[in-house]
Amino acid sequence: xxxxxxxxxxxxxxxxxxxxxxxxxxxxxxxxxxxxxxxxxxxxxxxxxxxxxxxxxxxxxxxxxxxxxxxxxxxxxxxxxxxxxxxxxxxxxxxxxxxxxxxxxxxxxxxxxxxxxxxxxxxxxxxxxxxxxxxxxxxxxxxxxxxxxxxxxxxxxxxxxxxxxxxxxxxxxxxxxxxxxxxxxxxxxxxxxxxxxxxxxxxxxxxxxxxxxxxxxxxxxxxxxxxxxxxxxxxxxxxxxxxxxxxxxxxxxxxxxxxxxxxxxxxxxxxxxxxxxxxxxxxxxxxxxxxxxxxxxxxxxxxxxxxxxxxxxxxxxx
Amino acid sequence: xxxxxxxxxxxxxxxxxxxxxxxxxxxxxxxxxxxxxxxxxxxxxxxxxxxxxxxxxxxxxxxxxxxxxxxxxxxxxxxxxxxxxxxxxxxxxxxxxxxxxxxxxxxxxxxxxxxxxxxxxxxxxxxxxxxxxxxxxxxxxxxxxxxxxxxxxxxxxxxxxxxxxxxxxxxxxxxxxxxxxxxxxxxxxxxxxxxxxxxxxxxxxxxxxxxxxxxxxxxxxxxxxxxxxxxxxxxxxxxxxxxxxxxxxxxxxxxxxxxxxxxxxxxxxxxxxxxxxxxxxxxxxxxxxxxxxxxxxxxxxxxxxxxxxxxxxxxxxx
Numbered sequence: 041x042x043x044x045x046x047x048x049x050x051x052x053x054x055x056x057x058x059x060x061x062x063x064x065x066x067x068x069x070x071x072x073x074x075x076x077x078x079x080x081x082x083x084x085x086x087x088x089x090x091x092x093x094x095x096x097x098x099x100x101x102x103x104x105x106x107x108x109x110x111x112x113x114x115x116x117x118x119x120x121x122x123x124x125x126x127x128x129x130x131x132x133x134x135x136x137x138x139x140x141x142x143x144x145x146x147x148x149x150x151x152x153x154x155x156x157x158x159x160x161x162x163x164x165x166x167x168x169x170x171x172x173x174x175x176x177x178x179x180x181x182x183x184x185x186x187x188x189x190x191x192x193x194x195x196x197x198x199x200x201x202x203x204x205x206x207x208x209x210x211x212x213x214x215x216x217x218x219x220x221x222x223x224x225x226x227x228x229x230x231x232x233x234x235x236x237x238x239x240x241x242x243x244x245x246x247x248x249x250x251x252x253x254x255x256x257x258x259x260x261x262x263x264x265x266x267x268x269x270x271x272x273x274x275x276x277x278x279x280x281x282x283x284x285x286x287x288x289x290x291x292x293x294x295x296x297x298x299x300x301x302x303x304x305x306x307x308x309x310x311x312x313x314x315x316x317x318x319x320x321x322x323x324x325x326x327x328x329x330x331x332x333x334x335x336x337x338x339x340x341x342x343x344x345x346x347x348x349x350x351x352x353x354x355x356x357x358x
Numbered sequence: 359x360x361x362x363x364x365x366x367x368x369x370x371x372x373x374x375x376x377x378x379x380x381x382x383x384x385x386x387x388x389x390x391x392x393x394x395x396x397x398x399x400x401x402x403x404x405x406x407x408x409x410x411x412x413x414x415x416x417x418x419x420x421x422x423x424x425x426x427x428x429x430x431x432x433x434x435x436x437x438x439x440x441x442x443x444x445x446x447x448x449x450x451x452x453x454x455x456x457x458x459x460x461x462x463x464x465x466x467x468x469x470x471x472x473x474x475x476x477x478x479x480x481x482x483x484x485x486x487x488x489x490x491x492x493x494x495x496x497x498x499x500x501x502x503x504x505x506x507x508x509x510x511x512x513x514x515x516x517x518x519x520x521x522x523x524x525x526x527x528x529x530x531x532x533x534x535x536x537x538x539x540x541x542x543x544x545x546x547x548x549x550x551x552x553x554x555x556x557x558x559x560x561x562x563x564x565x566x567x568x569x570x571x572x573x574x575x576x577x578x579x580x581x582x583x584x585x586x587x588x589x590x591x592x593x594x595x596x597x598x599x600x601x602x603x604x605x606x607x608x609x610x611x612x613x614x615x616x617x618x619x620x621x622x623x624x625x626x627x628x629x630x631x632x633x634x635x636x637x638x639x640x641x642x643x644x645x646x647x648x649x650x651x652x653x654x655x656x657x658x659x660x661x662x663x664x665x666x667x668x669x670x671x672x673x674x675x676x
Contacts, residue, residue, distance in 0.1 A: 084402075084463035114434040120456035125481040134452035137459075138438035145402035163443040 041349050042069065043231030043262075046224045050075045050243020051090045052108055053269055053276055053331075054236030055097035057344070060337030061234065062098055064345060067167035069231075071224035073253070075238070076153065076172045077180035077209050077246030080192045082130050085140040086147050089192075090243065091157055091172060092139055099164040107277060110135040129197045154218050169220060173247045176215040180246050181208045191242060200279040203286045207241050209249040217252035225256035232348030233257055235266035237329060239280045240299050241287075248303065257303060263351035265306040265344055268293035268329055272312060276330065297322055306351045308344055323351060359667050360387065361549030361580075364542045368393045368561020369408045370426055371587055371594055371649075372554030373415035375662070378655030379552065380416055382663060385485035387549075389542035391571070393556070394471065394490045395498035395527050395564030398510045400448050403458040404465050407510075408561065409475055409490060410457055417482040425595060428453040447515045472536045487538060491565045494533040498564050499526045509560060518597040521604045525559050527567040535570035543574035550666030551575055553584035555647060557598045558617050559605075566621065575621060581669035583624040583662055586611035586647055590630060594648065615640055624669045626662055641669060 045065060049058045049072050058072045072094060079088045089108075096102040096110055103111045113133035122128045132140065139160070146156045152175040161170050180191040184202030194202060217225075225233065238244050244266075248254050257264060273291045275281040281291045289295045293309035294316030300307070304322060309315070311326040318324075327343035330336065363383055367376045367390050376390045390412060397406045407426075414420040414428055421429045431451035440446045450458065457478070464474045470493040479488050498509040502520030512520060535543075543551065556562050562584075566572045575582060591609045593599040599609045607613045611627035612634030618625070625640050627633070628647040636642075645661035648654065 083459050084466050085459070110438065112434070114432045114452060116430070116432040116452035117435070117456050117459075120428065120453035121460060123482070124456060124460055124478055126456065126460045134432060134434035134455075135438035137452075137455060138435050138442060138444065141401050141403070141435075141455075141459075142439060142442055142444045148402050160442055164441070 043229040044227045045070050045232050047072045047234040047236055048244055048247050049094055049236040050238030051093040054238035055093045056331040056337050057236045057340055058094055059097045060341030062168050063338045064341040071169045071171060073171050073173050073221045073247060075243045075246050077178050078191045086144045087140050094170055098166045109133050171218050171221040174215040174218050174250050178212045178215050178246055179210045180242050181210055204283050209246045212249035215250050217250050222252050222256055230260055230262035232262055233264040234344055237267040237269040239278055240296050241283050263306060263348040264304045265348045266300050266304045267308045267344060268296055268310060270296055271310040271330060306347045308347055361547040362545045363388050363550050365390045365552040365554055366562055366565050367412055367554040368556030369411040372556035373411045374649040374655050375554045375658055376412055377415045378659030380486050381656045382659040389487045389489060391489050391491050391539045393561045393564050395496050396509045404462045405458050412488055416484045427451050489536050489539040492533040492536050492568050496530045496533050496564055497528045498560050499528055522601050527564045530567035533568050535568050540570050540574055548578055548580035550580055551582040552662055555585040555587040557596055558614050559601050581624060581666040582622045583666045584618050584622045585626045585662060586614055586628060588614055589628040589648060624665045626665055
């Protein structure tokens with residue numbers, strides 16, 4: 041089966057499946073729409089953590105051990121910055137800084153985020169389209185037991201310790217979808233929309249909060265398939281499970297699926313979890329969703345595409 | 359003898375004598391006025407090479423081998439930047455970047471260059487006052503065989519290869535002297551004004567091009583003593599000798615002294631050079647001006663102060 045695939049993607053976990061999809065598909069059959077809600081400005085630098093995670097994963101530059109940032113990283117900048125009393129709660133690797141400095145400089149020259157991203161991808165040999173959800177600023181904020189916090193303040197500085205109550209995506213209501221991202225969602229040959237195994241609250245929902253993106257997904261005939269970020273009641277990485285608990289949700293793939301009700305047609309849970317109670321309009325699929333190796337990424341990509349193609353078959357029959 | 363000493367200083371060579379003076383004098387008896395004419399903006403970062411050289415020298419952070427930048431430097435940023443096709447003609451060390459990022463960020467928040475410098479010095483344990491010549495931008499430009507070039511374009515990118523004809527210090531005419539620098543030059547207890555062994559054309563003359571600074575030096579009763587940057591017909595470092603040749607000057611301490619005629623009262627040449635023909639109003643002194651060790655720096659500082667105090671004695675007698 042051919043046709044265009046659009047993946048919605050947050051940081052590290054989502055980037056792994058995005059990488060799998062790049063291995064499974066020709067470059068012109070895939071567009072990756074990336075969350076920019078956790079972008080922020082730090083020390084005057086524009087930092088886009090999810091875009092960086094995706095770019096590093098696709099360029100083969102991710103650190104395989106630390107789980108974030110660049111491989112072969114050094115930390116001389118941070119040591120020097122600490123030595124001069126600078127802000128050190130957000131760790132900036134020396135190689136990672138090249139991304140932030142180059143991006144910030146190009147943005148300051150008037151380039152759009154999508155243009156900078158396209159340039160960096162081209163330089164790093166990434167053939168697939170990596171698209172920020174919007175060229176307009178959207179900023180995720182978290183209502184916590186300590187009040188409203190900017191996302192990185194909550195996520196990095198306070199290490200997700202405050203109890204979360206609510207999220208907002210400042211600017212999303214008026215943000216325009218990045219035009220190529222919107223065009224990809226509106227393609228007539230759209231094969232599938234994939235929601236990567238990213239944090240639903242702070243990675244996927246900021247993308248869905250951009251009205252044109254949500255509307256385009258709603259209008260699309262293509263199957264929408266999400267992949268669970270929860271395995272065996274735990275998040276593979278990050279605060280998704282802690283957030284679900286604090287929001288009074290079950291910590292399960294099924295609860296994530298319910299969160300996406302009305303948006304998705306299919307949901308891939310981990311093969312080690314039991315198939316949940318059926319949900320109206322959501323078909324469950326089982327697959328090995330833990331991605332430790334490159335092979336795992338490719339295998340999951342194929343499983344997700346197979347789920348989507350199956351749904352299309354079901355829909356064609358119905 | 360006591361009293362306040364003001365040193366005018368460019369980059370690496372000047373910074374060594376400035377360091378010697380900090381060892382020879384109590385912190386409150388020394389102010390160091392630093393050239394900012396070779397400051398520039400690169401990749402959106404405000405880079406102040408001479409201030410950095412002075413700060414690194416005084417904080418014990420200078421690289422002892424390379425001759426510029428920070429000790430224990432790493433280059434991961436540059437490698438990563440090259441990997442994404444970024445501008446790589448100006449080498450930015452990972453530790454050095456902390457200075458540029460922290461300074462740029464503080465300037466962008468509205469701090470003055472002198473405030474940022476004072477903050478960084480305080481953080482790095484530098485007790486003496488390090489003062490940019492001006493908080494206003496002054497930019498050294500070089501008329502060369504390739505036309506007018508910004509200083510770093512000439513100095514770093516083209517590695518001083520074009521033949522120099524003329525210099526200009528854009529903005530100097532309207533730049534205000536940094537107030538504490540001006541106040542130091544106007545102190546009633548001024549013991550000496552020291553012109554460090556820096557490049558006369560692109561390190562010292564930009565400072566002298568700030569009208570209030572030049573006027574304050576002219577009005578001062580304190581002896582003004584310069585130290586040769588030329589030993590045995592060669593510059594210890596940098597393009598000073600090449601520039602002198604290209605401008606049709608002798609490459610000698612005496613020629614530098616003549617360049618400073620009307621400004622200085624004394625000139626320290628290297629002890630291995632012969633004492634030049636006498637010049638009206640300039641007294642020559644001999645000293646070991648090559649500073650390979652910390653002891654050399656202190657010894658030269660004492661020699662310069664001794665020369666100044668001798669001139670004051672001559673003047674008191676006359």
